Amino acid sequence: MRETKTIIKLCKDMRHLKALVYVSTAYSQCPLQEVEERVYPPTTDVEELIQKLDPMSLEDVSKIETSIVGKWPNTYTFTKALAEHVINGCSHELPVAIFRPSIS
Incomplete structure (x- = not known):
């Protein structure tokens, strides 16, 4: 999570930032039946x-x-879920998007 926050801080300093796109995973909420x-x-x-x-x-x-x-x-899917929350938390300050690709 610390690294995600570092990226957010970096993006806040970018004057011409078009978008912060976070690549998560389709399995970030795998404990749920429907996402x-x-x-x-x-x-x-x-x-x-x-x-x-x-x-x-x-x-x-x-x-x-x-x-x-x-x-x-596992920790991978767990930390992806937490990172999505951290990224979403800065959506009022930055143009953010969360992308959840599946494994094909």
């Missing part, structure tokens, strides 16, 4: 999660990974 074309609220507070995990070693994070991702099958 609509909208951004879903996160299952956890992104800032709190960053503050909790930042001081931890990768080994320690791995030990609690399952409890963090919850119903998501």
Whole structure:
């Protein structure tokens, strides 16, 4: 999430930015039976999660990974879902789009 926020900050400094297009995945909301074309609220507070995990070693994070991702099958889809929320949060300041391609 920190990297997503860094990209947003960079984009805010671009005077001629036409669009910030975030490439997510069609599986970002895979725990749901049906996924609509909208951004879903996160299952956890992104800032709190960053503050909790930042001081931890990768080994320690791995030990609690399952409890963090919850119903998501892996960290990839979980973090994509959170990043969509972060990107959507800046939509009032930047021209943003979220693209959810499927794997073909």
